Structure formats: C-alpha cells, structure tokens
Amino acid sequence: QKEVEQNSGPLSVPEGAIASLNCTYSDRGSQSFFWYRQYSGKSPELIMFIYSNGDKEDGRFTAQLNKASQYVSLLIRDSQPSDSATYLCAPRDDKIIFGKGTRLHILP
Amino acid sequence: NAGVTQTPKFQVLKTGQSMTLQCAQDMNHNSMYWYRQDPGMGLRLIYYSASEGTTDKGEVPNGYNVSRLNKREFSLRLESAAPSQTSVYFCASMEPKRGYGYTFGSGTRLTVV
Numbered sequence: 001q002k003e004v005e006q007n008s009g010p011l012s013v014p015e016g017a018i019a020s021l022n023c024t025y026s027d028r029g030s031q032s033f034f035w036y037r038q039y040s041g042k043s044p045e046l047i048m049f050i051y052s053n054g055d056k057e058d059g060r061f062t063a064q065l066n067k068a069s070q071y072v073s074l075l076i077r078d079s080q081p082s083d084s085a086t087y088l089c090a091p092r093d094d095k096i097i098f099g100k101g102t103r104l105h106i107l108p
Numbered sequence: 109n110a111g112v113t114q115t116p117k118f119q120v121l122k123t124g125q126s127m128t129l130q131c132a133q134d135m136n137h138n139s140m141y142w143y144r145q146d147p148g149m150g151l152r153l154i155y156y157s158a159s160e161g162t163t164d165k166g167e168v169p170n171g172y173n174v175s176r177l178n179k180r181e182f183s184l185r186l187e188s189a190a191p192s193q194t195s196v197y198f199c200a201s202m203e204p205k206r207g208y209g210y211t212f213g214s215g216t217r218l219t220v221v
Contacts, residue, residue, distance in 0.1 A: 044212050
C-alpha cells in the first residue's frame with residue numbers, strides 16, 4: 001500500500017513568512033498526490049492536487065513534486081494565522097492511507 | 109449543499125452497547141470510506157466500499173462491521189462498544205475515475221464510558 005512520511009511538527013512560522021511542509025514516499029508507483037488541511041476539531045479538506053513533476057500554484061499555495069527524489073512539498077507564502085492547521089499529504093489511490101500529518105502554527 | 113452527511117455528530121455509549129453510525133453522500137460517488145482519528149494520531153482506515161455491494165477491511169477493522177446499503181449510504185456498526193473505540197469517526201466518499209480526492213463528512217465524536 002502507498003504510504004508517506006511527514007514530520008509531525010509542530011512547525012512554527014512567523015506571520016508573513018513562507019511555510020514549507022515536506023512529505024516523502026517510498027512507493028515509486030505513486031504518481032500523484034493530494035494535500036489536505038485539517039483544522040482542529042474539523043474534517044480534512046482538499047487544498048491541492050499535483051500529478052506531474054514540478055510546481056503547481058494556487059493562490060498563496062504551491063505544491064511541488066519530485067518523482068526522482070520521491071518527495072512532495074507544500075509551500076505557503078505570506079503565512080497567516082488562519083493557516084494554522086494540520087496538513088496531510090496523501091498519495092492518490094483508491095484506498096488512501098494517511099500519515100499523521102504536520103502541525104503548522106503561524107505565530108502572529 | 110452537496111456533500112457527505114454523517115449522523116449523529118456526538119454520541120456517548122456505555123461499554124457493551126451497540127450503535128450504528130450513518131453516512132450518506134449525494135455526489136454519486138462510487139467509493140465510500142470510514143476512518144477513525146484519535147488524539148495525536150492520523151486518520152486510520154476502518155473499512156471501505158469501492159462500489160455498491162462491496163466492502164473491504166482497512167487498517168483497523170476489528171470491532172466494527174459495515175453495510176453499503178445503496179450507492180448513497182454506508183453505515184458503520186459497533187456491536188459491543190469498548191472504551192478503545194472512543195474516537196472521532198469520519199466518513200468520506202470519492203469518485204476514483206475523476207481523481208478529485210476525498211470529500212469528508214463533518215465527523216462523529218464517539219465516547220465510550
């Protein structure tokens with residue numbers, strides 16, 4: 001099954017700075033990835049989907065995929081306190097096995 | 109609004125009691141899932157249903173049963189609740205052909221005393 005590794009954090013980033021979240025995977029068969037954001041006490045919500053090598057940008061969010069090195073990252077520019085949440089990286093699969101995610105804390 | 113609806117939102121059970129968590133989606137998705145999430149832990153897959161009429165075990169199926177009643181509904185049953193089943197339960201659905209990822213319900217917070 002396809003699994004990922006993420007640093008559980010917490011990752012503390014000053015407001016306005018760039019937050020960088022990383023995810024590594026071992027299954028070379030994983031071709032595409034989702035990034036989910038989960039606020040405390042809430043359900044996860046999909047924020048990004050990336051399926052090709054390189055960068056994908058959506059507003060303040062940029063997802064990066066490097067298939068040769070088997071890592072996925074999420075950059076959040078101009079971090080806001082509202083970005084404080086747990087971020088989950090997940091390989092696209094018919095049955096998604098999630099890691100624990102990375103807790104991000106934006107310092108006002 | 110289209111989405112995944114879970115009921116109930118909160119429940120307290122006594123050890124040994126049984127209950128069924130309900131999940132329904134109106135997005136015409138083929139696949140549905142049940143996850144549990146414990147404090148400090150990630151989401152763990154309990155059971156899933158790839159299509160109407162099929163169900164399969166996930167990472168932590170012991171103590172649970174599921175029913176895919178029709179394409180819309182996927183229920184999770186605890187036959188004899190145990191304190192170790194205290195958790196937040198999330199239902200999700202997905203259409204694999206579209207690759208858009210999961211849509212999650214709002215969760216059921218279950219406490220077993």
